[in-house]
Amino acid sequence: MIGQDKRSLRIGVAGLGTVGQGLLRLIARRPDFVPGGGRVEVTAVSARRRGAVRNVDTSQMAWFDDPVALARCPDIDVFVELVGGSEGVARQAVTAALESGKAVVTANKALIAQHGAELAHFAESRGLALRFEAAVMGGVPAVKILREALVGDEIEAVAGILNGTSNYILTEMEASGLDFDRILAQAQTLGYAEADPAADIGGWDAGHKIAILAALAFGGAPEGSRVEVEGIESVELIDIRLAGALGFRIKLIAMARKGRDGVRVSVHPTLIPLDHPLARAAGALNALFIHGAEVGELFIQGPGAGAGPTAAAVAADIADVIANPKRPVFQSPAMSLGQGTGPRPAREREGVYIRLMVRDEPGVVAAISETLAEGGVSIDSFLQKRLEDVTSVPIVLTTHPAEAAAITGTLARLAALPCMTQSPRLMRLARI
Ligand SMILES: NC(=O)c1ccc[n+]([C@@H]2O[C@H](COP(=O)([O-])OP(=O)(O)OC[C@H]3O[C@@H](n4cnc5c(N)ncnc54)[C@H](OP(=O)(O)O)[C@@H]3O)[C@@H](O)[C@H]2O)c1
The missing domain is CATH 3.40.50.720 (NAD(P)-binding Rossmann-like Domain)
Known part of the structure; x- marks a missing residue:
């Protein structure tokens, strides 16, 4: 030896x-x-x-x-x-x-x-x-924890913040009120973002990491190219502010979850309740939430990069x-x-956040509610908030879990309403 x-x-x-x-x-x-x-x-x-x-x-x-x-x-x-x-x-x-x-x-x-x-x-x-x-x-021993310490358990889901650069940018956007481009430039000057930040902000770096964690958690092979990946480039300050008003924080969440017919592995900007430990992982920190059938919930957090x-x-x-x-x-x-990741479970239901930018005129709220009801999507929370520096009126809502097809169809019908001034913006709500 x-x-x-x-x-x-x-x-x-x-x-x-x-x-x-x-x-x-x-x-x-x-x-x-x-x-x-x-x-x-x-x-x-x-x-x-x-x-x-x-x-x-x-x-x-x-x-x-x-x-x-x-x-x-x-x-x-x-x-x-x-x-x-x-x-x-x-x-x-x-x-x-x-x-x-x-x-x-x-x-x-x-x-x-x-x-x-x-x-x-x-x-x-x-x-x-x-x-x-x-x-x-x-520096956080996530691989050892999943490969060795939890080998006797049955893992149901792992979800985490696996890219420090994206987490730093989202944290600073919220704290400073500056938009994505300004904070990215600042992060590059301070050394928190690479000169070429594409893999970090585009979600691929987190995608590779969650493919590896999924393999360890569910006993499969890593399948980096099959991860659903969406980065943070399109996260706008207005969504960070409105999500906050609804009691959420936007984080780039990498997730692997076992469903009835497969394991879904994904990276998306996601709304996390403000009191969840993942919502409190700030700056360049990495954090991981693990659900095991026996152990229940585990949370680990620490430096995800750096020489030491x-x-x-x-x-x-x-x-x-x-x-x-x-x-x-x-x-x-x-x-x-x-197989590590497998196909996306077909019948998975999830709740979403939808931001609509509308003209300030009578009947708008009724039209939106009717469209959602017709699409079989039920509203969990609803907020209409006039912001000083925004000309049209944002309406944001969160939905109860619904099938992806129902959400997509409803979003298309909402986009076609005459009162809309922009395409609707959709983000996932955490199920962790
Ligand atoms: N940085 C972190 O905090 C961190 C954290 C976790 C994992 N990682 C991973 O660790 C690895 C290294 O990351 P790093 O940040 O240390 O990268 P880095 O600072 O860019 O260093 C890369 C090194 O590889 C050398 N190199 C590149 N191409 C080469 C070639 N064709 N032949 C010989 N040498 C070559 C470079 O040589 P020169 O110096 O001569 O240019 C440099 O010394 C990556 O896989 C990264 O994803 C990094």
């Missing part, structure tokens, strides 16, 4: 960015972090720019321009992939490391969400470990590779993994 008969465990690290440098600093400070496992030593590294100034000393480590060559190097025991991306060099290097008999630790959610099942087969058929704790929720927290999760995986080298990659062995 790796490390047990050796005084030091040799690590090769591909990627010396935020997480890679964090890991090198952690290991330099605490090379003996593996309980009873001897010293951990980074013996070889790889990144794109050899001459880049980095906040770590790599002078005693072998340098590889190519992560695939590092992955094949016989002088390392564990290959740590911290480059990122579902394709290209990250995937090639992880495959090469497994081909050459090395355990792999990665923080790469895109790779695991898209190719996790295939890589798990490959690793397990060779008796090798593949670990990815840092890929979901950074993410490096600590990678280090825990290195320790796990030594302690439990034969543990399956997902909850059960790769050859017995079922």
